[in-house]
């Protein structure tokens with residue numbers, strides 16, 4: 001089986017700072033990949049390249065084996081890659097339903113006087129909110145501004161699921177979230193995988209990563225240092241060692257924190 | 258947006274807003290302006306009963322709807338996150354174009370009308386291109402355009418008004434501002450153009466895909482772009498609409514008053530923007546209300562007329578207008594904060 005997304009030998013310079021060096025990285029169908037690495041390891045840069053937010057310096061991206069050119073967020077979305085930011089991908093003044101369908105509004109009525117199909121939009125929105133696990137009764141006409149951080153991400157994930165994004169990228173989605181909200185987001189991610197979507201999941205909290213991912217990839221100073229860690233067969237301690245790049249001996253000699 | 262919510266919730270079966278109707282009404286951005294307008298009408302009528310006389314109502318309505326046409330278009334533009342300071346200049350310039358072409362025998366009046374509107378649309382297009390392509394704030398672009406357009410109007414006329422007196426025999430004059438009596442009320446055709454524009458723009462903003470794009474372009478242009486919304490085209494279209502409506506209003510006004518003065522419309526841009534924000538449309542975009550703008554238009558025009566009617570010196574007008582703007586902004590921004598905190 002070919003990978004859903006394969007990034008080959010990606011390098012990225014910000015001026016003279018090399019953020020990525022010859023990184024090869026892939027995601028399979030219905031797989032949640034955890035991307036780990038210290039601050040500044042290049043995680044965000046890697047997914048920004050994939051989501052069209054920054055251009056690469058060199059390297060290729062393949063989707064289902066076909067080479068693609070991703071130059072903008074719009075290109076990425078058109079290629080089925082959806083990135084979920086804490087906030088920025090939603091219009092806070094608009095309702096949940098209007099955000100879900102923004103840019104792909106269902107229309108009814110004759111061509112010239114057509115209007116948005118509010119009934120369909122609201123119904124689909126309600127169903128989706130339930131599917132991503134929002135049990136609270138939130139009307140789909142609620143503006144995004146009235147939602148919590150976790151709920152906003154749920155809306156973004158719901159949108160990605162509805163429009164059949166193949167790959168959903170979450171960069172530190174659990175930052176600034178409470179315990180219950182974090183559990184919610186982890187559930188949305190599992191739900192997305194169970195309905196056939198793939199995910200890239202980046203989180204500071206390694207415990208969160210261990211709870212949801214199928215495979216872990218570790219970046220260190222812009223390079224891949226491990227790309228097939230099975231969270232069921234490895235311990236958190238082992239992975240932490242790989243992230244920091246210290247051997248057991250070095251760690252034993254290093255100042256304890 | 259509040260109006261949109263209302264329509265949307267009617268068509269959905271799930272999880273309707275369960276707050277009592279009265280509380281939902283109060284939470285709407287249009288509620289404050291509505292109350293203010295009612296208070297104005299009550300106070301002015303109490304002090305001077307002639308305020309509600311057919312003659313005074315007819316007189317107030319005429320000019321109200323002319324400015325109102327611009328305010329309606331400005332509402333859409335401001336919802337998309339931009340505004341246009343050149344509307345007052347276009348208001349003065351467009352009739353000059355039409356009458357100059359007509360008086361010199363170049364074209365018939367209807368053709369002159371079309372040419373004037375097209376030129377206004379082009380002015381809007383230049384505004385829009387500067388804003389969307391060169392990424393210059395609309396404040397600077399349209400301020401520059403204000404000077405260019407007003408300067409052109411003064412230059413081509415040498416500062417003198419244009420002759421307009423044979424407008425009466427023209428069918429287009431009747432279509433635009435023909436008047437007739439309904440009982441004791443003298444009604445001008447422009448009232449119907451205002452009502453039509455209000456209905457159409459309301460429909461566009463709240464019911465159509467383009468309306469969703471307008472709101473998204475003003476609310477979060479980057480997010481909108483990422484979803485495939487053509488933010489630049491949306492704004493460009495609205496700049497063109499705004500200029501065209503300013504031209505239409507200017508021409509209507511010039512036919513009605515039989516005057517095409519290169520200075521007319523001076524200062525209208527601020528009055529129009531004030532009408533829009535008093536109604537509850539956000540200055541920075543993302544949220545707009547046509548109903549609110551209609552209320553805002555009447556609040557300011559009724560105030561101007563009422564102050565004179567009750568004997569306050571007309572020079573005091575701006576004090577009241579300023580106070581209304583400050584009061585309404587305090588209200589709208591207070592509501593917005595409550596909204597954001599989810600109550």
Ligand SMILES: Nc1ncnc2c1ncn2[C@@H]1O[C@H](COP(=O)(O)OP(=O)(O)O)[C@@H](O)[C@H]1O
Pocket residue numbers: 014017018019037038039040041042043044045046
């Ligand atoms: N916009 C930028 N300009 C310059 N350097 C950047 C920029 N973004 C990231 N970097 C640098 O690239 C490296 C990788 O950063 P990043 O991808 O954000 O890491 P991570 O998400 O793993 O913390 C860091 O050295 C960082 O300082």
Ligand SMILES: [Mg+2]
Pocket residue numbers: 043044045
């Ligand atoms: Mg990062």
